Amino acid sequence: MKRLSLKPNLLTVNTLLSALVKYPSTNCSIMCRELFNDAVRLGVKLNTNTFSILMKAYCIELKFDDAIGLLKTMGEFGCEPDNVSYNTILDGLSKKGRLNQVRDLLADMKGRGLVPNRHTYNILVYGYCKMGWLKDAAKILELMTQNNVLPDVWTYNVLVNGFCGDGKIEEAFKLLEEIEGLKLFPDIVTYNTLINAFLEKKRSLDAFELLEQMKLKGVKPNNSTYNIILKWYCREGKMDEACDNIKRMEEGGFSPDSVTYNTLINGFCRAGKLDVAFRVMNEMTGKGMKPDAVTLNTVLRIFCVERKHDEAYELLNSARKKGYIVDEVSYGTLIAGYCKDENVEKAMKIWDEMKQKGVIPTVLTYNTIIGGLCKSGKTAEAINKLNELLESGLVPDQITYNTIIHGYCWAGNIEKAFQFHNKMVEHSFKPDIYTCNILLRGLCREMMLEKAMKLFNTWISRGKIIDAVTYNTLISALCKDGKLDDAMALVSDMEEKKLGPDIYTCNAVLGALAEAGRTKEAEDIILKVVETGSVHEGTVLSQKGKLQDPPTVESAENSDSGSVVYSEQIIEFCAQKKYIEAMQLLKELTAKGATVNRSTYMTLMNGLIKRKKGTMKVDKM
């Protein structure tokens, strides 16, 4: 078109821009900007929508300053921002928890005489919920009513999700009554949110009951319903039932989407079944669904788990060149991987690269690097990162603070841990069960057992929530200190509260019990642990009297040396980008009943992500 010197019209420009934004790839905003510049050069008269779409592009890449800048510059083109323009940026900011900027922009919006509409309010409710500021979120609802903008199901769904995310399912249900009072009806999103919340809280019975209730009320499940249940099966490691769920999904007339496939791939990866994970990934591509950013990040994670960090790094870079969205999650995955490998230097290097590429970290990304720095004893640098986080306008969360408190404990600086904790409490930080357990463990490490017990008793008398970790921390410390009777008293205590004993309790007390010749008690506790089902079948007792998990798939796989030659051949094909040959060989091998090692499957997954158009078809494996 450009070559023919034809002038595109406004509709063409906006349609193209929308398409770029709808299916975003790397450098989405740069491509949009180029298109925009071309349009300007060709003298196309642009409208407000053009700018709003461009803003959306910037928001996708978290370039909020550029997006906000457009609000001013669009005036030079004779365009004025409208509600859509503001809502677009507000939505982007709100989703990433940048509430300070939301506030400023909202003031700016009102200053222009624009009136927030329902969408604007819904965005605010979402933002507050995401931050866990539920009271503020509820206040927005009041504000809406005052301003004659009535909340809709959407508003309530956001709020329901907020309450669920905070673990307040019962309060979320109260909202349902409120919805019905307004003659609105809970829809499939409402139900999906609640079912998901039950499953996350391990209340599967409630979840399935609600599912039935939902059907009775005539609300039909959708793809997401099945995906939510699928996720639960995967998390529980019930991969057979996960597959049954897919069958039911298809029987119900739904087809697996990319979320379904990514959930399954992740599930099989976590279960150590890389061969099946690869097969699913291949099936996904066969059905015309390309591996996407989530698939990429899943594969990056499994590479890191398998300690192939450098391969993961290489994959990240080549995926970016192939147009994948490489986001803060991708970089965060690698950063976490290197941190676990005790290579913070490399993790920091990747952090810098991420920044240099214009990928903006979220709180979670910060938490990852802060945790890594803490674990390697670099608490001062961790604090630097915390300050950087604050300067960037983000708000630290529970995990940020807990990580730093843990960092001080890890460094043996229990005083500083408490100091930091106290200072944060003054700044409205609410210690949770993690905080308590971290501090308790810190005291135990420093042989301040008495102080730990004192703290523990204060919590009990104040009715604070304690859990199995709390008990196990103390029990383990008491055993190491030779106070077996005190430890056993806590064991019965935790049993009374139905918090255990579990496998950690066992590991803590069995050695001491055996040494004291108290075999009867040792047998008792093992029996209880098995009864409560907190140990999966196949757990074996080693000679030292400690419970151990059965040998992992990994060690079993390492012994399949028979097909090493073929594995190497497949890997070689992949290296030469001869994926078709690689797949052919794999097919032949599987037909013969031979197996290849996990490394080979990882190389094949790598190939699926990187390949351009060449097919990697394999029929039945």
Next chain:
DNA sequence: CTAGGGTTAG
């Protein structure tokens, strides 16, 4: 707006 990928305690 909900669903899939990366972070905290024993």
